[in-house]
Amino acid sequence: MPQTRPLSPRLYSGLRRVVELGFGRDLRLLEPLLRGYAHVADLGCGSGELTPAIASGSYLGLDWDLGQLGYAADKYGTQAKRFACADLTRLPLADAALPALLFSKAAHHMDDDQVQAVLAEALRIAVVGAKLVIVDVYPAGHGLMHDLLVNRELGEHHRQPGELERLAIEVGWTAIERHELRKPTLACYVLVMRKPEEFG
Numbered sequence: 001m002p003q004t005r006p007l008s009p010r011l012y013s014g015l016r017r018v019v020e021l022g023f024g025r026d027l028r029l030l031e032p033l034l035r036g037y038a039h040v041a042d043l044g045c046g047s048g049e050l051t052p053a054i055a056s057g058s059y060l061g062l063d064w065d066l067g068q069l070g071y072a073a074d075k076y077g078t079q080a081k082r083f084a085c086a087d088l089t090r091l092p093l094a095d096a097a098l099p100a101l102l103f104s105k106a107a108h109h110m111d112d113d114q115v116q117a118v119l120a121e122a123l124r125i126a127v128v129g130a131k132l133v134i135v136d137v138y139p140a141g142h143g144l145m146h147d148l149l150v151n152r153e154l155g156e157h158h159r160q161p162g163e164l165e166r167l168a169i170e171v172g173w174t175a176i177e178r179h180e181l182r183k184p185t186l187a188c189y190v191l192v193m194r195k196p197e198e199f200g
Contacts, residue, residue, distance in 0.1 A: 010071065013047045025181050026123035027053050029190055030102070030164065033133050041125070044106025048072025049134070051081055053102075058190050063106075089117040093125045094116060102124060104135040107164055108157050114165070115157075120171045126195045132173060134191040136164055161189040162188045168193050 018024045030053035034040055038057045042050065061076075063069050073083040078189040086092060088106075090176030101122050107115050122132055138158040165175055168191065177192035 008067065011048060013071070022077045023049050024190065026050060027114050028187060029179055029181065030133065030135070031055060031117070031126075033131070033190070033192060034100055034102065037131075040100045040102060041091075041093070041098050042102040042104055042106060043091075043122060044067075045072060045102075046105065047084065049085065050104050051076040054081070054108055058082075059125065060084065062088060062091065064088065065157055071131050081176050089114070091121050094125055099127050099130050101132045102132065102135070103132065105137060107134070107136045107159065108138070111157055115167050116171050116196045119168050119173065123172050127198060128195055130195045131176075132168070132193040132195070135167065135188065136165060137186045137188045139186065153154055161191060164189075165191050165193075 005178050027050065030050060032109055034053055035055065036057075040057060040059050042054075042059065042061045045063050046065070048068075048071070051059060051061065051072065057080070059081040061069070061072055061081070061103065062085075063072075063083070064085065066085055069083045069085055077083060078194050084092075094149065103118065103122065106118075111116070119132075136159065137162065154158070161178055161180065165178065169175060173193035174196045174197070175191065177190075179190040179192075180188075183186040
C-alpha cells in the first residue's frame with residue numbers, strides 16, 4: 001500500500017474543501033448511486049468526507065492511514081458507520097460478502113499494479129451483481145492552492161477516466177456509467193461498475 005499521506009488529516013480535509021469547493025457536488029452524485037444498499041464498504045476512505053453519501057445501512061471505511069482513519073472516526077463514526085485499518089489488497093472480509101463498494105479518491109496514490117490488486121480484491125468480496133463506485137481526481141488548474149494540493153497530496157498517478165475504467169475492466173468488472181465533475185483546480189470523475197455473473 002502507499003505511504004501515509006503527507007498532510008495532516010485536518011489540513012488535508014480543509015484544503016480539499018477549499019480547492020474542491022466543498023464536497024457537496026460529490027455527495028449529491030454519490031448518494032443516489034449508493035442508496036438502498038444494506039452494507040457498503042469504502043476502500044481508501046481517507047478522512048471520511050464522503051461518508052455522508054451513505055444515508056442508510058451500514059458503512060465500513062477502510063484505509064491504510066491511521067491518522068486519516070482517526071480523524072474520520074472522530075468526525076463521522078457511529079454504531080452503523082465504522083472505520084478500520086486494512087491493506088486494501090488483502091481485506092479481512094469474506095468472499096461474496098458485499099452488495100456495494102466505494103473506491104474513493106485513493107487510486108491516484110497507487111501505481112497500476114496496486115490499483116488492479118485493490119480492484120481484484122473488491123471483486124472477490126463483492127456479490128454477483130454488486131455495484132462498485134470509483135471516484136478519483138486529476139489536476140485541471142493552476143495557482144498556489146492547486147500546486148500545494150497536487151504536489152503534496154495527489155501523488156504521482158493521475159489518470160483520465162478511461163484509464164482507470166480500463167484497469168477495472170481488465171480485472172473483471174463491467175462498466176455501467178461514467179460521470180465527470182469539473183472543479184476550478186481538479187477534475188473529479190465517478191465510474192460505476194458491476195460484478196458480472198461469470199464470477200458467481
